[in-house]
Amino acid sequence: MRGRTLTAALVLAVATALTVPITPSASASAPSRTVTPAPLAAPDIAVANVQAHLTQFQAIAQQNGGHRRAGSAGYTASVAYVKGRLQAAGYTVTEQVCTSCVYRSNNLIAEWPAGPTDQVVMFGAHLDGVSSGPGINDNASGSAVLLENALVLAQQRPTMTKRVRFAWWTDEEQGLNGSEFYVRSLSAAQRGYVKGYYNFDMVGSTNAGYFINRITSTTAAPLKAYWDSLGLQPEENREGQGRSDDYPFQQAGIPTSGYAAGASARKTSTQAAKWGGTSGASYDPCYHRSCDTTSNVSATVLNRNADGIAYAIWQLAVSGGTSVPASSTT
Ligand code: DPN
Ligand code: ZN
Numbered sequence: 001m002r003g004r005t006l007t008a009a010l011v012l013a014v015a016t017a018l019t020v021p022i023t024p025s026a027s028a029s030a031p032s033r034t035v036t037p038a039p040l041a042a043p044d045i046a047v048a049n050v051q052a053h054l055t056q057f058q059a060i061a062q063q064n065g066g067h068r069r070a071g072s073a074g075y076t077a078s079v080a081y082v083k084g085r086l087q088a089a090g091y092t093v094t095e096q097v098c099t100s101c102v103y104r105s106n107n108l109i110a111e112w113p114a115g116p117t118d119q120v121v122m123f124g125a126h127l128d129g130v131s132s133g134p135g136i137n138d139n140a141s142g143s144a145v146l147l148e149n150a151l152v153l154a155q156q157r158p159t160m161t162k163r164v165r166f167a168w169w170t171d172e173e174q175g176l177n178g179s180e181f182y183v184r185s186l187s188a189a190q191r192g193y194v195k196g197y198y199n200f201d202m203v204g205s206t207n208a209g210y211f212i213n214r215i216t217s218t219t220a221a222p223l224k225a226y227w228d229s230l231g232l233q234p235e236e237n238r239e240g241q242g243r244s245d246d247y248p249f250q251q252a253g254i255p256t257s258g259y260a261a262g263a264s265a266r267k268t269s270t271q272a273a274k275w276g277g278t279s280g281a282s283y284d285p286c287y288h289r290s291c292d293t294t295s296n297v298s299a300t301v302l303n304r305n306a307d308g309i310a311y312a313i314w315q316l317a318v319s320g321g322t323s324v325p326a327s328s329t330t
Helices: 008-018 047-063 072-088 134-154 178-185 187-194 221-230 248-251 267-274 301-315
Strands: 021-022 033-035 090-098 105-112 120-126 163-169 194-200 256-260
Touching: 021 120, 047 072, 047 134, 047 301, 072 090, 072 105, 072 134, 090 178, 105 134, 105 178, 120 134, 134 163, 134 194, 134 221, 134 301, 163 178, 163 256, 163 301, 178 248, 187 194, 194 248, 194 301, 221 256, 221 301, 248 256, 256 301
Parallel strands: 120 163, 120 194, 194 256
Antiparallel strands: 021 033, 090 105, 105 163
8 A cells, every 4th residue: 555645746747748638629619638647557565465464474473482583483384374375376486495594494585487587676575583572573574565566466467677586585683694595596697687686674663764775876766766755755774784685685796775664773853853753762662572563563664665665666677667656545
């Protein structure tokens, strides 16, 4: 679901560019009218579907000792859940055993099989949590927004100009180990095919910030354009620098970006003034705690992240995808 309408300036610019005058032929006295086609839009990701994935991840934790730590039964069940949903949608899904991980367990990779194989855009999130709780904001949230985006892409089957590859990483909490293993497993040629990697780690924080990794980069442009269109005034993700799965890609020379809503760092008064929430309090009050449950996620924030990912996928990889996002409140 999308949060609110586009800025007036964007709407006006697009409406002006796309307005097609229709001259009525039947009557010279009838007033001329115009038809404004809807801008080519990225799909509106239903936040209720994203929340349903979060509920499943929480149930998985509850049924498996209270957490989804890499190498645990809760992690294995999380992989099975994502894999099952992707396979039902038509994806070929690969499990990669991470042999260098602290807790031996699998990365999950799913590529949408359309578009050039040597022009790949990747979207990733860590699927593992810490052992203190179910890990819903950290990072069922990133896992769920990616899963729902993958399902919507498969449903819509647009004409692709690039390959889209999704990844769910293991053993992030022990030191970015799943993503590092994956990057090292690629040949130099395969690494060269990956034109960008986008990371999503903690995208539903209840006292949220709107953070973008490498915000001024061209890689970040579609993520930034979407949040700019909502008037969110995003900032650089300083707190998360070098702390999540974009780091191994960055180290390998692959351009990276991503969204984050913030972890244990505290919101400043300036940030509270523009984003709302509580200044002096952590973005996520339950970071790595047992209270990181489905109650520890903001639906509004989750929605703005999910829709921005769809916008980026359509901008980067779908034919005719250079457009402003359509507006909606659902
Ligand atoms: N999400 C944190 C974790 O996986 O433990 C790492 C992190 C912290 C990422 C702060 C971004 C910002
Ligand atoms: Zn995390």
